[in-house]
Amino acid sequence: MSRLHVVSGKGGTGKTTVAAALALALATEGRRTLLVEVEGRQGIAQLFETEAFPYEERKIAVAPGGGEVHALAIDAERALLDYLQMFYKLGSAGRALKKLGAIDFATTIAPGLRDVLLTGKACEAVRRKDKSGAFVYDAVVMDAPPTGRVTRFLNVNDEVAGLAKIGPIHNQAQAVMRVLKSPETAVHLVTLLEEMPVQETADGIAELRAANIPVGGVVINMTRPALLDNGDLDIAARGARTGIAKALSQAGLGGARRGGHADRLIDPLLEQAREHAERVELERAEHAELTALGLPTYELGLLPEGVDLAGLYGLARDLRRQGPI
Amino acid sequence: MTSDDTTLDASAPWLEVDAVIDDPRTRIVVCCGSGGVGKTTTAAALGVRAAERGRKVVVLTIDPARRLAQSMGISELDNVPRRVKGVDEAAGGELHAMMLDMKRTFDEIVEGHADAERARAILENPFYQSLSAGFAGTQEYMAMEKLGQLRANDEWDLIVVDTPPSRSALDFLDAPKRLGSFLDGKFIRILMAPAKVGGRAGMKFLNVGMSMMTGTLSKLMGGQLLRDVQTFVAAMDTMFGGFRTRADATYRLLQAPGTAFLVVAAPERDALREAAYFVERLAAEQMPLAGLVLNRVHGSGAAQLSAERALAAAEALTETLVADGDPAADPEAGEAGDPSDGISPNSPSADPSSPVAENLEPGGIVDLDGGKNGSRTAGGLSPAATAEHAASPSASAAQLAAGLLRLHAERMQVLARERRTRDRFTALHPEVPVAEVAALPGDVHDLTGLRAIGDRLALRPGDAGT
Numbered sequence: 001m002s003r004l005h006v007v008s009g010k011g012g013t014g015k016t017t018v019a020a021a022l023a024l025a026l027a028t029e030g031r032r033t034l035l036v037e038v039e040g041r042q043g044i045a046q047l048f049e050t051e052a053f054p055y056e057e058r059k060i061a062v063a064p065g066g067g068e069v070h071a072l073a074i075d076a077e078r079a080l081l082d083y084l085q086m087f088y089k090l091g092s093a094g095r096a097l098k099k100l101g102a103i104d105f106a107t108t109i110a111p112g113l114r115d116v117l118l119t120g121k122a123c124e125a126v127r128r129k130d131k132s133g134a135f136v137y138d139a140v141v142m143d144a145p146p147t148g149r150v151t152r153f154l155n156v157n158d159e160v161a162g163l164a165k166i167g168p169i170h171n172q173a174q175a176v177m178r179v180l181k182s183p184e185t186a187v188h189l190v191t192l193l194e195e196m197p198v199q200e201t202a203d204g205i206a207e208l209r210a211a212n213i214p215v216g217g218v219v220i221n222m223t224r225p226a227l228l229d230n231g232d233l234d235i236a237a238r239g240a241r242t243g244i245a246k247a248l249s250q251a252g253l254g255g256a257r258r259g260g261h262a263d264r265l266i267d268p269l270l271e272q273a274r275e276h277a278e279r280v281e282l283e284r285a286e287h288a289e290l291t292a293l294g295l296p297t298y299e300l301g302l303l304p305e306g307v308d309l310a311g312l313y314g315l316a317r318d319l320r321r322q323g324p325i
Numbered sequence: 326m327t328s329d330d331t332t333l334d335a336s337a338p339w340l341e342v343d344a345v346i347d348d349p350r351t352r353i354v355v356c357c358g359s360g361g362v363g364k365t366t367t368a369a370a371l372g373v374r375a376a377e378r379g380r381k382v383v384v385l386t387i388d389p390a391r392r393l394a395q396s397m398g399i400s401e402l403d404n405v406p407r408r409v410k411g412v413d414e415a416a417g418g419e420l421h422a423m424m425l426d427m428k429r430t431f432d433e434i435v436e437g438h439a440d441a442e443r444a445r446a447i448l449e450n451p452f453y454q455s456l457s458a459g460f461a462g463t464q465e466y467m468a469m470e471k472l473g474q475l476r477a478n479d480e481w482d483l484i485v486v487d488t489p490p491s492r493s494a495l496d497f498l499d500a501p502k503r504l505g506s507f508l509d510g511k512f513i514r515i516l517m518a519p520a521k522v523g524g525r526a527g528m529k530f531l532n533v534g535m536s537m538m539t540g541t542l543s544k545l546m547g548g549q550l551l552r553d554v555q556t557f558v559a560a561m562d563t564m565f566g567g568f569r570t571r572a573d574a575t576y577r578l579l580q581a582p583g584t585a586f587l588v589v590a591a592p593e594r595d596a597l598r599e600a601a602y603f604v605e606r607l608a609a610e611q612m613p614l615a616g617l618v619l620n621r622v623h624g625s626g627a628a629q630l631s632a633e634r635a636l637a638a639a640e641a642l643t644e645t646l647v648a649d650g651d652p653a654a655d656p657e658a659g660e661a662g663d664p665s666d667g668i669s670p671n672s673p674s675a676d677p678s679s680p681v682a683e684n685l686e687p688g689g690i691v692d693l694d695g696g697k698n699g700s701r702t703a704g705g706l707s708p709a710a711t712a713e714h715a716a717s718p719s720a721s722a723a724q725l726a727a728g729l730l731r732l733h734a735e736r737m738q739v740l741a742r743e744r745r746t747r748d749r750f751t752a753l754h755p756e757v758p759v760a761e762v763a764a765l766p767g768d769v770h771d772l773t774g775l776r777a778i779g780d781r782l783a784l785r786p787g788d789a790g791t
Contacts, residue, residue: 011360012596043595097541101512146360148388163455164550195768197361227732232725243722244729250645251638251726253630268626269729276732278766304738306594 001324002186002216004126004179005141008150008204009190010197014221016043017307017315018190018300019143020069022325024316027067031138034125035060037073038118039145044071049309057125063316070137072125077103079117083172115156116173123179147189147204154180154187155211186216188325191290193220193283198290205293217296217325220287224302226280228273241266298322337751340616340758342783345585346375346483353476354615355579357488357497358589359599363620365393366769366778367589367762368487372420373772374779375483376409379416383481387425387468387489396771397422404429406475411772421481430467431457438564447560452553464489465497466572473575498579498610513565516558585615588757590750592622592743597750604754616758618782619747623739623764632737639730642723761786 005026007019016037023035034057037044042052048060053071055078061069080103097103128136145153157173157180164170179185189204191197201218208215245256245263254261290297300318303311319325345351356368365386372384383406386394397409399422406421435447447453456463468489475484488497543551578584586607590600600617607614751759762781769778 012362012591102515104512159455163451163553166549167544169550195770227735228728232728240719240722240725243719244726247642247723247726248638248730250723251641251730253634253638265627265630269733271626272732272736273729275766282767304742 002184002214003135003137003139004122004185005139005216005325006144006150006154006185006187007141007190007219008144008147008187009219009221010148010192010200011146013190013192013197014307015146015190016041016143017047017312018188018219018221019141020044020047021300021312021315021319022188023069023071023139023141024061024063024313025319025325026139026141027061027063027069028320029065030067031063032068032070032136033139033141034137035069035071035141035143036122036125037071037143038122039143042073044073044143047307047309047312064313072121074118074121076114076117079121080113083117083120113160113169115153116160116169116176119154119157119180120172120176123176126179126184144187147200150187150204151207151211151213154208154213158211181212181214183214185214187213188216188219190219190221192222193286193290195282195286198286201290202293205295215295217298218290218293219319220290220297220299222302223299226276226283228276229280230277233270233273233277296323296325298325336755337747338616338756338758339786340587340618340760341785342371342374342618342760343378345587345615346371346380347378349482350583351585352483352583353472353578353585354483354485355488355584355586356486356589356618357586357603359596362589362591362596363762364589365487366775367587367618367620367782368485369393369397369422370769370775370778370782371587372422372485373409373412373775374783375485376418376420377413377416377776379418380483381419381421381481382483382485383421383423383475384485384487385423385425385468385471385475386487387464393770394424396775399424404433406481409772425464425468425471427464427467428457430471431463434470434568435564438567439560443560443563447557450553450557450560452550452557453561456557465499466568468497469572469575473571473578476575476578498606498612513558516555580611580613582613584613586612587615587618589618589620591620592746594746597746601750601753604757614757616760617750617754619759619761621764622743622747622761623736625733625736625740627733628737628740630733630737632734632741635730635734635737639727639734642727642730646720646723646727 005019005022007015007022009015009018020035023033027033035044044060045052048071050060053060053073055073055075057070057072059068060071063069077098081098084097122140122142125137126135126140130136144150157177161170161173161177164173187208189201191201205215242256244266245260248254248262248265249256249260253265256262298319299322300315303315305311307315345354354368354371356364356371358364365388368384368386372382376382384397386399397420399407399409404423404426406423409420409422412418412420432448435453436444439447468486472484472486475481579586588600588603588607590596604614604617747759751757760782762778763784765774765777769775
């Protein structure tokens with residue numbers, strides 16, 4: 001069973017929401033999870049309706065059955081200073097480095113260092129144990145960069161390990177890579193039933209596999225019920241028009257005669273139905289494409305009013321119901 | 326026919342897209358916004374439209390979806406603008422498109438600004454190879470470089486840029502400054518010092534603190550990596566000034582009146598929050614904002630029929646069917662949210678306790694209210710209905726009508742939600758002109774689709790839709 005869950009997806013597919021729901025879902029029955037954000041947008045704080053959190057792990061939610069969700073927004077600069085402090089006791093030298101612009105260089109310009117620090121911090125949390133030797137977190141869920149960048153992001157340590165052939169950065173990068181390529185890790189991709197996100201999901205899976213990073217499941221987000229399909233439209237096309245006008249009229253929507261209130265509703269209503277049926281067909285095709293990927297899939301319904309805290313708990317429940325992720 | 330007037334608010338000024346792209350003084354259009362809002366599609370659609378209206382256009386995209394790239398014939402990543410075939414050039418315009426290749430752009434700069442030997446040393450440096458292949462920030466720098474190059478060429482009279490899918494949509498604005506502060510910093514001099522004067526001999530020029538620093542760096546990075554970095558920085562030394570100058574020039578170009586920023590968003594809470602943030606940021610940087618493009622806005626040709634009334638009517642029809650003991654009635658009731666099509670096994674009707682059902686609660690409440698109204702209405706009408714019984718619609722027509730009404734109610738709820746979200750943005754930024762683009766049912770991946778998007782983009786509010 002994986003302990004590091006990396007959640008990615010195309011922009012706009014709701015990966016932060018899914019990551020948060022997953023952290024809640026994994027935190028049942030007294031378990032404890034850590035939800036980490038690596039892109040500094042404070043999206044998690046917004047979701048949990050708390051103020052932006054500083055660079056520290058703090059409890060942000062209690063899951064049903066007494067579990068706990070903790071959260072951390074990882075900041076590359078702070079992670080670097082922490083790292084320097086931890087391994088080199090560089091308190092004041094760290095500050096001096098910062099003054100010189102070295103920290104800026106390391107976290108924004110030096111190739112990959114920033115990503116090494118972010119993935120490194122997450123892996124550290126995965127491996128952290130308490131005094132009794134038990135893991136501090138039962139699972140760590142990472143709200144990762146979008147699909148287009150996630151493989152490079154996770155694989156950065158391989159690249160850096162190749163670049164820095166010896167020394168502590170090399171060792172750190174190797175250690176992180178061992179976690180990321182082990183069965184302890186699972187990368188989940190969030191998608192919508194639309195062409196571009198589905199395509200990106202398929203491409204992302206291929207890239208992850210090529211980099212030997214374990215892929216977990218596909219989360220199909222914001223699904224909507226199909227209210228009508230082409231079969232219904234066929235009926236409408238076969239001249240049920242008068243019948244529909246009568247039905248609308250009977251339901252109190254005005255006169256059924258030509259030009260009457262009910263009659264005037266029919267064209268726009270049928271147009272909407274055609275658009276809906278077209279979308280349903282597209283969604284079926286995309287769904288089939290996702291199924292063909294051969295990975296476990298999970299589905300989460302659209303929350304039309306946006307995601308609030310109650311909605312988030314609901315999504316977590318839904319994920320749990322669909323089996324272990 | 327879909328009329329859009331129901332989704333538009335007279336209080337937000339209209340963003341007249343054609344006026345922006347037709348104005349010969351507009352030389353650069355920058356499309357920015359958060360991920361997944363249709364930025365690239367908007368940039369491509371604007372390019373097609375401007376070209377067909379007579380301008381010589383180049384579209385610079387950063388990371389287009391494969392099929393969109395193919396539709397413009399730029400699936401090959403060769404970092405050179407390619408003429409797009411199939412565009413109507415009758416008005417004298419042309420469309421070119423290119424996809425940014427970061428590494429290639431970086432390599433070209435090196436080759437163009439260093440002598441052959443030095444260029445080779447840089448290109449072979451392992452640190453450079455990783456840097457140029459696209460680590461954090463490189464994409465933004467290179468997008469700015471390429472934009473500067475395209476503009477300097479003066480070969481096109483309009484450049485449409487799609488911004489990189491960054492951590493934050495604002496990264497590309499920060500890129501030149503960040504580069505500048507790094508290049509001006511002490512750190513780069515420390516990095517350069519030893520390599521420049523030949524290894525450790527150079528150390529005596531540095532004070533003790535600094536030598537401690539390089540010692541620390543060496544310990545941290547490993548001696549070999551530090552040497553790679555130092556060689557790289559030393560070799561790049563002569564080019565840094567040029568980087569800085571060009572980045573500053575491009576930044577000023579973005580502030581100039583010939584540039585128009587379009588913030589792209591979808592009518593969703595998060596996307597519009599990001600858009601509002603972007604608008605504020607552009608103002609702070611004195612960047613010329615043309616307006617907000619709101620993609621995928623829904624409309625309805627039957628907006629006179631509210632969600633509540635539609636649901637009530639659907640309910641009344643279903644009730645009548647049940648009351649008539651029509652065997653077809655029961656399946657109808659299920660059909661509305663029936664999950665048997667396999668699309669959404671989690672649809673609300675599958676499990677009453679599901680969160681989806683919870684979230685439909687507003688709708689559900691409406692439904693209940695509507696239901697009461699509906700029965701009242703039905704009661705009021707019942708004498709007439711009974712009288713007409715012989716002529717009553719067939720069960721299948723009634724089922725279909727109920728389905729159409731439920732669908733309409735859903736559409737009207739979407740409309741109301743989008744309007745609320747949009748109004749929140751407009752309330753905060755009433756001065757920002759808005760162009761709304763009616764939603765298409767499917768994805769866009771050919772010129773015809775891009776043309777359709779362009780038409781919708783340019784549509785005056787209140788004019789009949791598609």
